[in-house]
Amino acid sequence: MGTTVDHSKIVHLVNTDPVIRTLLEAPIPMRLGYVGLDGHPRTVPVAYLWNGQAFVFATPTSAYKVRAITAHPQVSFTVDTTDFTPLIMMVRGTASVEIRQGVPQEHIDASRRSVGEAGMEEWERVKRANTTEMALISIDPTHVTVCDFATRFPPPAAVNSRTHGAG
Numbered sequence: 346m347g348t349t350v351d352h353s354k355i356v357h358l359v360n361t362d363p364v365i366r367t368l369l370e371a372p373i374p375m376r377l378g379y380v381g382l383d384g385h386p387r388t389v390p391v392a393y394l395w396n397g398q399a400f401v402f403a404t405p406t407s408a409y410k411v412r413a414i415t416a417h418p419q420v421s422f423t424v425d426t427t428d429f430t431p432l433i434m435m436v437r438g439t440a441s442v443e444i445r446q447g448v449p450q451e452h453i454d455a456s457r458r459s460v461g462e463a464g465m466e467e468w469e470r471v472k473r474a475n476t477t478e479m480a481l482i483s484i485d486p487t488h489v490t491v492c493d494f495a496t497r498f499p500p501p502a503a504v505n506s507r508t509h510g511a512g
Contacts, residue, residue, distance in 0.1 A: 355486045356398055364493045368424045368434050369395050372458040375402065375424055379410060379440075380417040387413070392455040393422075400436065400484040403452035406444060411480045414440045420484060430494040437488040443481045448473050451481060 359365050374390035381387045389410060393402040400422070404411060414420060418440045425433040453469055460468045492499050 352485070352487075355489055358489055358491075359395060359486065360397065362491060364432050364491050364497075365434055365489075368426070368432055370458070371424075371426070372461075373424050373426065374459070375400065375422045377402075377410070378421040378423075379414050380419070381409070381413050382416060392452075392459050394451060394455040396451065396483075398485075400438070400486065401451045401481065402455055403445070403449045403479040403481045405476075406478050406480045408480070411442060411482070414482060415442050422484070431492075433490075433492040433499075435490040435492075436484070436486050438484040438486040440482050440484045443483070444478055445481050446478050448476045449479055449481045452479060 375393040391402045
């Protein structure tokens, strides 16, 4: 199912769709795509969360992606399972960068799924001891496609070739 509609409809979809909810709760990183300062595409995994309105992640202020996303705020990402049959969420959106002192709570919460409760206390202690500031990056979704290969499939090539719409 592809959605290129107003923000409130996308927010409703992300907040209520069972496939998306499953992916948001899983320890799967966002595979973030962005345009580098040299004009070439990059893809990196990041721990993220959905705050009810936007997808959010934090990274060191010195990270290359902070400068690149500031220069080119149009991004995309995929969150998907690796088992058969995969669940897939593909998102396009506009990113914004905010510098925060210390470790943003969003980073702690996003990392919890990957680190796990058992190692979280020590991970957080070390992270806070070694971090003075971080860039909090929020992605305002402008397009969401969900595939479960049971009821929703990737759109056909004709749809993907359009300049707007699903895909």
